[in-house]
Amino acid sequence: MFEARLLKSGQLKKILEAIKELLKEATFDCSDSGIQLQAMDDAHVSLVSMYLKSTGFDKFRCDRNLSMGINLESMVKIMKCCSNDDIMTIKAQDNADTLTIMFETSNQEKMSDYEMKLMNLDQEHLGIPETNYSCVIKMPSTEFARICRDLSQFGESVIIACTKDGVKFSTSGDIGSANVKLSQSASIDKEEEGVSIEMQQAVCLTFACRYLNLFCKAAPLSPQVILSMSGDVPLVVEYQIEELGFIRYYLAPKIEEDD
Amino acid sequence: MAPRGRKPKAKNEQDSTEYEKNRFIILPNALTKDKSTDLQLIKLRHPQTSELAIFVYSEKDKNLAQMRSLPFSHRSFFKGNKLIPIDRIDFVTLVDPLFLFLPYFIKCSSMFSPLDQILVDEHLPELNNLLMKLSELTNLNQVATRKEIGDLILWKYNENSTLEWLTPKIDKVAKVLVTQQINVNQNAAISSSFKLCETSIHSTDEQYKRYAYDIISEYLHSDIQKSLLKHLGLPEIVESNKRKADENRDVNKKVKHNKDEYDEMPHKVEKIVTPKLTAKDKALKKAATGTKSISSFFKKSS
Numbered sequence: 001m002f003e004a005r006l007l008k009s010g011q012l013k014k015i016l017e018a019i020k021e022l023l024k025e026a027t028f029d030c031s032d033s034g035i036q037l038q039a040m041d042d043a044h045v046s047l048v049s050m051y052l053k054s055t056g057f058d059k060f061r062c063d064r065n066l067s068m069g070i071n072l073e074s075m076v077k078i079m080k081c082c083s084n085d086d087i088m089t090i091k092a093q094d095n096a097d098t099l100t101i102m103f104e105t106s107n108q109e110k111m112s113d114y115e116m117k118l119m120n121l122d123q124e125h126l127g128i129p130e131t132n133y134s135c136v137i138k139m140p141s142t143e144f145a146r147i148c149r150d151l152s153q154f155g156e157s158v159i160i161a162c163t164k165d166g167v168k169f170s171t172s173g174d175i176g177s178a179n180v181k182l183s184q185s186a187s188i189d190k191e192e193e194g195v196s197i198e199m200q201q202a203v204c205l206t207f208a209c210r211y212l213n214l215f216c217k218a219a220p221l222s223p224q225v226i227l228s229m230s231g232d233v234p235l236v237v238e239y240q241i242e243e244l245g246f247i248r249y250y251l252a253p254k255i256e257e258d259d
Numbered sequence: 260m261a262p263r264g265r266k267p268k269a270k271n272e273q274d275s276t277e278y279e280k281n282r283f284i285i286l287p288n289a290l291t292k293d294k295s296t297d298l299q300l301i302k303l304r305h306p307q308t309s310e311l312a313i314f315v316y317s318e319k320d321k322n323l324a325q326m327r328s329l330p331f332s333h334r335s336f337f338k339g340n341k342l343i344p345i346d347r348i349d350f351v352t353l354v355d356p357l358f359l360f361l362p363y364f365i366k367c368s369s370m371f372s373p374l375d376q377i378l379v380d381e382h383l384p385e386l387n388n389l390l391m392k393l394s395e396l397t398n399l400n401q402v403a404t405r406k407e408i409g410d411l412i413l414w415k416y417n418e419n420s421t422l423e424w425l426t427p428k429i430d431k432v433a434k435v436l437v438t439q440q441i442n443v444n445q446n447a448a449i450s451s452s453f454k455l456c457e458t459s460i461h462s463t464d465e466q467y468k469r470y471a472y473d474i475i476s477e478y479l480h481s482d483i484q485k486s487l488l489k490h491l492g493l494p495e496i497v498e499s500n501k502r503k504a505d506e507n508r509d510v511n512k513k514v515k516h517n518k519d520e521y522d523e524m525p526h527k528v529e530k531i532v533t534p535k536l537t538a539k540d541k542a543l544k545k546a547a548t549g550t551k552s553i554s555s556f557f558k559k560s561s
Contacts, residue, residue, distance in 0.1 A: 127558050207550075208549075250553055254550050
């Protein structure tokens with residue numbers, strides 16, 4: 001028996017919005033420590049890793065480890081049936097082929113439940129090694145989204161160059177080129193509003209802009225985004241979900257610009 | 260011409276051993292009325308295949324009949340107290356010689372020609388005389404246009420009148436099929452032990468017509484077959500061959516069977532296949548080009 005109660009269903013709604021365009025279907029692995037999801041997109045270029053810890057839920061019960069193959073599009077449809085501050089409960093029996101999602105309004109006056117068919121998905125789990133990244137950039141998630149959006153008008157790939165002066169996003173295309181440079185904030189009132197760069201070694205990598213834009217769909221989940229880079233390894237774009245867990249996107253760098 | 264399947268009253272005649280031992284020949288009444296008839300076996304080109312086939316010709320009765328042979332081994336019948344084995348049954352049915360002439364007429368359809376120049380077999384000139392003789396039995400106006408120039412009579416093939424001549428034949432055959440309750444369904448089977456329940460016969464007029472057409476077409480060249488089909492207003496079906504249709508049927512059965520097996524597998528939930536690619540998917544795919552696969556960075560965990 002698996003049961004998880006979340007006080008703010010809006011959080012799961014946002015999570016699904018953040019991954020539904022990269023993944024069509026995914027396996028949610030439930031254990032007593034929480035819910036985990038790891039999946040690659042169809043092109044096998046990016047990887048989504050999500051972890052929702054059990055303590056982040058209002059109530060969490062998982063007697064046996066359970067893998068639920070979920071069609072994300074269907075789940076999004078169900079999540080559209082609730083408002084953001086509804087209380088939601090997810091339930092599934094051991095070895096069940098359906099998942100029950102229940103919503104209740106905070107005043108308990110309206111209850112609704114939805115049942116969704118599960119799928120059998122064969123997905124391979126990738127082991128992600130612990131890496132000490134050469135550069136770790138923390139910046140406001142809205143700022144990152146803005147930069148990705150702006151630069152995607154110019155070119156298909158973005159070069160992210162991190163030096164001790166700051167981080168530079170640049171691209172070029174048919175109409176010309178674009179450069180955005182961010183320097184470390186001098187004084188900040190709140191940590192998540194500023195830009196901070198921890199750097200051991202300068203890094204310059206190229207990434208597909210469209211993917212970065214999809215990662216930015218997770219911006220509503222967290223005010224801050226953490227970009228971690230090292231030479232010739234995938235970029236990590238991490239969003240911390242307050243009290244609940246995190247969602248990380250890994251994106252392999254482009255090998256050659258002239259493709 | 261007698262339609263296939265309608266057996267004239269049987270009268271047996273033991274054939275000479277010239278052809279094959281123990282042949283059992285079924286002759287139509289028209290050929291046996293007169294004991295002194297001068298039946299002779301002749302070889303002519305079959306109108307559909309233009310291969311040589313055996314026909315029975317009676318000059319006196321002005322009859323031409325076709326012989327269809329059916330191997331029929333390990334059978335026998337009683338004649339009085341005598342047991343007579345049968346190796347082969349020959350059905351003899353009357354044929355309108357016009358059918359045999361059609362290929363010759365079509366060959367010379369480009370211009371008006373005298374008959375003795377139309378009914379000419381290039382490879383077997385010995386047939387020419389015979390063909391001319393046979394032409395006296397028929398009304399050539401049914402398939403050709405006649406023209407008289409001086410004392411010369413010229414003929415030219417006329418497709419329209421041929422089709423007009425063939426259509427009533429098909430209607431006639433179809434009528435017989437209906438009255439004899441012959442099952443014209445494509446997957447019809449012949450069984451001596453089971454009779455088709457009447458309620459299960461629900462062949463349409465079109466099916467009867469098509470079946471009749473199939474019978475008549477056995478005497479027609481493929482070109483005429485096509486125009487006849489059009490003339491009758493029957494939709495063209497690629498399979499005029501029953502066996503082909505049966506093969507398809509088998510394939511379908513197989514697929515169905517496999518599907519059943521598949522369903523029996525202990526599937527939790529069937530995976531919903533969504534093969535369609537939206538413009539977004541395509542754009543994403545394009546964006547992914549030039550990028551290494553992420554699985555080359557992360558090892559698979561067991």
